[in-house]
Amino acid sequence: DQQVKQNSPSLSVQEGRISILNCDYTNSMFDYFLWYKKYPAEGPTFLISISSIKDKNEDGRFTVFLNKSAKHLSLHIVPSQPGDSAVYFCAFFYGGSQGNLIFGKGTKLSVKP
Amino acid sequence: DAGVIQSPRHEVTEMGQEVTLRCKPISGHNSLFWYRQTMMRGLELLIYFNNNVPIDDSGMPEDRFSAKMPNASFSTLKIQPSEPRDSAVYFCASSWGQENSPLHFGNGTRLTVT
Numbered sequence: 001d002q003q004v005k006q007n008s009p010s011l012s013v014q015e016g017r018i019s020i021l022n023c024d025y026t027n028s029m030f031d032y033f034l035w036y037k038k039y040p041a042e043g044p045t046f047l048i049s050i051s052s053i054k055d056k057n058e059d060g061r062f063t064v065f066l067n068k069s070a071k072h073l074s075l076h077i078v079p080s081q082p083g084d085s086a087v088y089f090c091a092f093f094y095g096g097s098q099g100n101l102i103f104g105k106g107t108k109l110s111v112k113p
Numbered sequence: 114d115a116g117v118i119q120s121p122r123h124e125v126t127e128m129g130q131e132v133t134l135r136c137k138p139i140s141g142h143n144s145l146f147w148y149r150q151t152m153m154r155g156l157e158l159l160i161y162f163n164n165n166v167p168i169d170d171s172g173m174p175e176d177r178f179s180a181k182m183p184n185a186s187f188s189t190l191k192i193q194p195s196e197p198r199d200s201a202v203y204f205c206a207s208s209w210g211q212e213n214s215p216l217h218f219g220n221g222t223r224l225t226v227t
């Protein structure tokens with residue numbers, strides 16, 4: 001029973017264009033949403049987050065959008081750079097417990113020069 | 114500023130052997146997490162500690178797995194005896210322990226059991 005789905009295992013984008021990564025979730029108890037980035041042979045690195053009381057959060061080239069009614073989370077990267085090539089995981093907290101963090105299976109982004 | 118440090122980076126062992134993975138969390142963080150990553154199941158929480166006390170070990174797959182945190186700067190994950198299906202990347206992470214605090218991950222230990 002998957003509570004989190006990242007339906008695109010991979011995405012290829014041209015340098016300078018927008019990258020859009022998506023997650024769908026089923027658990028309405030999720031109340032805090034995060035994106036992590038992972039390079040090969042390294043651990044995931046926290047990128048950006050959003051609370052359930054907001055629908056948008058920006059940090060430089062990265063913007064996270066939350067559509068609670070559709071149970072949909074997305075990450076926009078504009079403009080995309082070759083250094084953004086990595087695996088991106090969405091992650092969801094619920095219930096205020098640090099142990100209640102559910103990860104998606106990841107989307108591999110390739111940004112081509 | 115040192116991040117989460119895991120050792121070894123790679124471990125290759127034979128089925129039936131004991132395996133010990135080590136983790137040093139970020140200084141000052143009071144929560145520590147062990148995750149396992151596989152192709153089939155993605156990132157799964159095995160166990161997490163708060164102030165050195167195990168809070169939730171419901172993700173530990175079997176009694177063959179055990180974890181300890183004897184002090185705030187060190188934790189171990191032990192598998193005894195190891196089996197080929199334990200082959201995975203094991204990540205340790207730490208955080209401030211506050212609600213919704215992002216986790217900071219180490220670079221993982223890639224375990225191969227033959």
